[in-house]
Amino acid sequence: MKIPQFINYVKYKSLKLKLLFIICICIGGASIGFISQNIATFILLNTTTQMSEVLEDTNLFLVKKLEPRYILENSNIFDYHPFSEEIDYISKDELTKIQNIPGVKNILPCIDVRKADQMVPFSLYQNNQFVKLIEPIATTSQTYQRYIYLSVYYPEEHILNNGDNMEGIYINNILYNMMETQVDSLSSMDQLSIGLNVLMIEDYERSMTEEKMLQMNPIINKKQITVPIDVHKILDATNVLDTRHQEEGCIYIPIDMFEAMYNDGKEYPTRQYQIICEAGKEEDIKMEIENMDNLYYASNLALSNHEYVQFFQKHNQTNQSLTLVISLILCLALFMLIYAYCQIRKKRFLY
Missing domain, CATH: 1.10.287 (Helix Hairpins)
Incomplete structure (x- = not known):
């Protein structure tokens, strides 16, 4: 009989239901x-x-250290650019020995050519007529000045785009973004080309650091080039395994077109190689290469x-x-x- 005086039953029930809910x-x-x-x-x-x-x-990327004191094992092969001073040439005789390893299909030089100055605009042409100067700025992840690279690819790589082997010149979405934000109706334009200054490596020379370690210094020559592009041939930068250029504008150009552009009567100097392996044999090939010489370093993302x-x-x-x-x-x-x-x-x- 005293309970109702101390507890309001309706309030008690409502509170209990609220707590339960x-x-x-x-x-x-x-x-x-x-x-x-x-x-x-x-x-x-x-x-x-x-x-x-x-x-x-299933591909291996190969470099050769200048001397054993350089530590590459804890680094990704993609951290080493054409301008890297820590890696050495690999001679043709050495490449032939590697080519003879069972499971090696082909050895391809890695060629990347960079725009001379990331702060300087590049020229966009249509039918060889000047259209506009394009600032190398993209806003895909964050806005800042981007480099532009020419990345050479080979038919042996069988790079697929929409299920078909990539042929001709492609650009990545970073470069497309640069142009689209500065040019009206870009998607409807054709017969386009880009003019820019690039850094062509002529040769490398050896020198010694203050710590008495060898290094390779690139001898660089600036060259004005014009590259035809198709704004309908676009690759997503994040889908490219080469992590060096995922945040930069990139033009993917086949090797035969690059050789015609370089047109210097000699091979372009390269110190990085891509080894195309038979599926499942890349680990054995990597071990055999590195056992041949402790200066070799082969890397594979997998x-x-x-x-x-x-x-x-x-x-x-x-x-x-x-x-x-x-x-x-x-x-x-x-x-x-x-x-x-x-x-x-x-x-x-x-x-």
Whole structure:
């Protein structure tokens, strides 16, 4: 008889229901969040093009250290540009020995030519008529002055674009973004070309650092070139395994067109090579090359990231199992709360 004097039954019931709904919403939201994260990670692992490209990469990139004191093992091969001072030439005799290793299909020189000054605009032409000066600025991830590279590719690489082998000249989306933001109706224009100054490497000369370590200094010559482009042939920069140029404007040009452009009667000086391997033999080839000479360093995205990929997949499987257990516990707790409340209501109805 005294209870109603101390407890307002309606307020008590309302408060209890509010608390129950809050608990239900929190537990349900946490469960949905865990399950969504689990599903998203699973989809990411199975559909991300970068992961699949890393796992399917069968090519090796080869350089030769100038001397054993240079440490390349903890670095990515793509960190070494044509202007890198720490790597040496590889002679034709050495390349022939590597070519004779079982499983090696071909050895291709890596050629990249860079725009002379990233601050200077480049010229856009249509039908050989000047259109506009283009500032080398892109806003794909963040806005700042970008370099522009000519990257040479070979038919032996079989680079696929929409299921077909890439042929002719392509540009990446970074370079397209530069032009699109500064030129009206760019997508409807044809017979376009770009004029720019590039840094052509003539040769390398050896020198000694203050620490008494050898280095190779490039002898550079600036050259004005004009490159025809097609704004309908665009590659996504993030889909290119060569991480050096993912944030820069890039023109992908076939080797025969580059040789005609270079037209110097000699091979372009290169110190980096791409080795096309038979699938599944890249690890054996890498070991055999590096056993030939401790100055050789062969890199492969799949091999160098294999342990990381395995760890990531194992870690994800553990997270999936843990997420499933937590989600089941939360769902069970939710049902138990609802069941307990229903039982209390039944007793009150009886009373």
